[in-house]
Amino acid sequence: MRFIVADWGTTRFRGYLIENETVLDQVSSNEGVSALQKGQHRDVFLRQCGRWLEAEPKAPVLLVGMVGSREGWVEAPYASCPAGPAEIAGALVPVDLENGRQGHIIPGLFCEPAPGAADVMRGEETLVLGTGVEDGLICSAGTHPKWILMRGGRIERFATYMTGEMYALLREHSMIGRPASEPQDPKGFDLGLDAAERNQGDNGVGLLHLLFSARASVVSRRMDSGLLAPYLSGLLTGDEINGALSQFGRPSSVTILAEPGRADLYVHALERHGIKSEVKVPQEALIAGLARIVRQHAVG
Amino acid sequence: MRFIVADWGTTRFRGYLIENETVLDQVSSNEGVSALQKGQHRDVFLRQCGRWLEAEPKAPVLLVGMVGSREGWVEAPYASCPAGPAEIAGALVPVDLENGRQGHIIPGLFCEPAPGAADVMRGEETLVLGTGVEDGLICSAGTHPKWILMRGGRIERFATYMTGEMYALLREHSMIGRPASEPQDPKGFDLGLDAAERNQGDNGVGLLHLLFSARASVVSRRMDSGLLAPYLSGLLTGDEINGALSQFGRPSSVTILAEPGRADLYVHALERHGIKSEVKVPQEALIAGLARIVRQHAVG
Numbered sequence: 001m002r003f004i005v006a007d008w009g010t011t012r013f014r015g016y017l018i019e020n021e022t023v024l025d026q027v028s029s030n031e032g033v034s035a036l037q038k039g040q041h042r043d044v045f046l047r048q049c050g051r052w053l054e055a056e057p058k059a060p061v062l063l064v065g066m067v068g069s070r071e072g073w074v075e076a077p078y079a080s081c082p083a084g085p086a087e088i089a090g091a092l093v094p095v096d097l098e099n100g101r102q103g104h105i106i107p108g109l110f111c112e113p114a115p116g117a118a119d120v121m122r123g124e125e126t127l128v129l130g131t132g133v134e135d136g137l138i139c140s141a142g143t144h145p146k147w148i149l150m151r152g153g154r155i156e157r158f159a160t161y162m163t164g165e166m167y168a169l170l171r172e173h174s175m176i177g178r179p180a181s182e183p184q185d186p187k188g189f190d191l192g193l194d195a196a197e198r199n200q201g202d203n204g205v206g207l208l209h210l211l212f213s214a215r216a217s218v219v220s221r222r223m224d225s226g227l228l229a230p231y232l233s234g235l236l237t238g239d240e241i242n243g244a245l246s247q248f249g250r251p252s253s254v255t256i257l258a259e260p261g262r263a264d265l266y267v268h269a270l271e272r273h274g275i276k277s278e279v280k281v282p283q284e285a286l287i288a289g290l291a292r293i294v295r296q297h298a299v300g
Numbered sequence: 301m302r303f304i305v306a307d308w309g310t311t312r313f314r315g316y317l318i319e320n321e322t323v324l325d326q327v328s329s330n331e332g333v334s335a336l337q338k339g340q341h342r343d344v345f346l347r348q349c350g351r352w353l354e355a356e357p358k359a360p361v362l363l364v365g366m367v368g369s370r371e372g373w374v375e376a377p378y379a380s381c382p383a384g385p386a387e388i389a390g391a392l393v394p395v396d397l398e399n400g401r402q403g404h405i406i407p408g409l410f411c412e413p414a415p416g417a418a419d420v421m422r423g424e425e426t427l428v429l430g431t432g433v434e435d436g437l438i439c440s441a442g443t444h445p446k447w448i449l450m451r452g453g454r455i456e457r458f459a460t461y462m463t464g465e466m467y468a469l470l471r472e473h474s475m476i477g478r479p480a481s482e483p484q485d486p487k488g489f490d491l492g493l494d495a496a497e498r499n500q501g502d503n504g505v506g507l508l509h510l511l512f513s514a515r516a517s518v519v520s521r522r523m524d525s526g527l528l529a530p531y532l533s534g535l536l537t538g539d540e541i542n543g544a545l546s547q548f549g550r551p552s553s554v555t556i557l558a559e560p561g562r563a564d565l566y567v568h569a570l571e572r573h574g575i576k577s578e579v580k581v582p583q584e585a586l587i588a589g590l591a592r593i594v595r596q597h598a599v600g
Contacts, residue, residue, distance in 0.1 A: 069519075118513060118516040118520045118523070119509075119516045144512060160509065160513070162511050169470075170469075173472075173473045175465065195417070198414055202501050202502060202546065203546050204500075204504060204543060205413070205414075206539055206543020206544070206546075206547075208536065208539060209544075212419070212444060212460040213419055216460070219370070219420060220420050222418045236508065240508055243499075243504060243505050243506020244509075246502065247506075247509075
C-alpha cells in the first residue's frame with residue numbers, strides 16, 4: 001500500500017511518498033508551522049506534494065505534528081489517554097486538499113498526570129506506535145523529552161520534560177552558562193549526573209540550587225570551565241531521569257527513541273540506575289507508526 | 301563615626317556618605333561593574349565620591365558587591381564559611397584611591413554545600429550581618445535568592461537558587477512562558493505552589509516536567525492563560541522553598557530580606573509550611589552591616 005505523509009513540525013516541513021514502510025520519494029523545506037499564516041498550509045502542501053497526489057490518486061494522505069495545533073492548518077483536538085492505534089485512527093481530522101480529496105491530521109494526545117495537571121504531545125504518539133513496544137517504558141528524547149508508559153499496546157500515560165530547551169536557555173541567555181568554555185570536557189556529564197543525585201528523595205536540595213552551584217564551582221575555581229556545559233547537560237538529564245523513574249517505576253529496560261549522540265547519553269545515565277536500554281531510530285519509528293495508522297484507518 | 305561606601309553591583313553604582321547608620325548624602329549611576337573595563341573603576345569612584353573624600357579626610361571607605369569579583373576593580377578572594385564580622389573584616393582587600401588613601405573591598409563568601417560542590421555570594425554577607433540575627437535562617441530574596449544559616453553570629457553555610465533569573469528566562473526566551481497573557485490573575489501563584497508539592501520527597505516528578513506541564517495546561521485549555529505567569533512564579537518559589545527547608549531544616553520562623561512585593565510572596569508561601577516570617581528592608585540591613593564591618597575594622 002502506498003501513502004503520502006507530511007511530517008509537519010514547528011520549523012520543518014517533510015513530505016514522504018511511502019510504500020508499506022519504504023520511503024520512495026521525499027521533500028523537505030523550512031516551511032514549518034511557525035513560518036506560516038492561517039490559509040497558507042494547503043498551498044504549501046500542494047506545491048511540495050502535488051505531483052504525488054496526481055501520480056497516486058488513491059493513496060491516503062496523513063499529516064502529523066504541529067500542523068494539527070492551534071497555530072497549524074486545522075486544530076486537531078487532543079485525544080485522551082489511554083490511546084492506541086484504534087483510538088488515534090478514530091480521531092483523525094480531515095482537511096480538504098483538492099478535487100474533493102482529503103488528507104487526515106493525526107491528533108495529538110492529552111493526559112492528566114495528576115488531578116488538575118496536564119501534559120500533551122503532537123507527533124510522538126506516532127513514533128511510539130512505530131516502536132512495536134506493547135508494554136514498557138519509552139523515552140522519546142528530543143528538545144522536550146517524553147517518557148511514555150505503554151500498556152497492552154496503548155499509550156497509558158506520559159510525562160514531558162523541558163530538558164533540551166532548558167539546556168539551550170542556560171547556554172544562550174543565562175549567567176549560569178556564561179562561564180562555560182570550549183573545548184568541552186565530556187567528563188562533566190558524569191559530574192552533572194552525580195550532582196543530580198543530590199536532588200533525589202526527601203533531602204532533595206532543589207534543581208534551581210544545583211544550577212547556581214554549577215556556576216559557583218567555576219567562578220570559585222573549583223571546576224574547570226570546560227566541564228561546565230557537559231555538567232549542565234548531565235545535571236538536567238539526571239534530574240529528568242530521576243523524576244521519570246519516580247513517576248513510572250524502575251523497569252529493567254527502557255526503549256530510547258533518539259539520534260545516536262543523544263541516545264548514548266541516556267544509555268549511559270540509565271546504566272547508572274542498573275537499567276538497560278534499547279535504542280530505536282526516530283525516523284524509522286515514525287514511518288512504521290504512520291503505516292500502522294494508515295492500515296488501521298483503512299480497516300476502520 | 302562617618303564613613304564612605306560604594307555599593308557596586310553588576311548594573312548599578314551607589315555611593316553613600318554615612319554617619320553611624322544614617323545616610324547623609326548619596327549618589328547613584330548606571331556605571332555597574334558589567335559596564336566598565338579594567339582600570340576605569342578608580343576614576344568612576346573619584347568622580348562620584350571625590351567630594352566626600354575631601355570633606356572627610358579621615359573617613360574609612362568600604363566597597364561592597366561585584367566590585368570585588370574577577371570582573372571588578374580588584375578581585376577580593378572569597379572568605380570561607382563559617383564567617384562573621386571578624387573574619388570578614390580580617391579579609392578586606394585594599395585598593396588605592398588618591399594621595400596614599402585606601403579603600404577596602406569586602407570579600408564575598410564561599411561555602412561547600414556538599415563535598416566537591418560550591419556556592420558563593422558577594423554583597424549578601426553584608427546585608428546578613430546587618431539583620432542582627434545571630435542564630436536562625438535568613439532568606440535574601442533577590443534575583444538569585446540565598447538561604448543563609450546563622451550560628452553564633454556567624455554565617456554557617458548558605459545555598460543560592462536561580463529562581464528570579466529562571467522566571468525571567470521562562471518569560472522572555474522560552475516557549476513555556478509564551479502562552480502567558482495579561483492581565484495576570486494572581487491566584488496562579490497558589491496553584492504553582494500546589495504544583496511544587498508534586499516535586500517533594502521520594503515521588504518527586506521533577507521541576508522540568510512541572511514547567512512543561514504548566515504550558516500544557518494552557519494549550520490544552522485546562523488553565524486560563526492569565527494564570528500562567530503567577531503560576532510559574534509560584535512553582536519556582538515553591539520548589540526553592542522545598543529545597544531550602546530540606547537543606548536547612550524547618551525552623552519556626554525565617555527572616556526575609558526583600559522589597560515588600562516580593563517579601564509578601566515568601567511570607568505567604570512559608571505560611572503554607574506553618575513557618576512565620578519577619579521581613580527586613582535590604583537597604584537598611586546593608587547600611588547596618590557596613591557600619592558593623594567598619595566598627596570591626598577600626599577595632600581590628
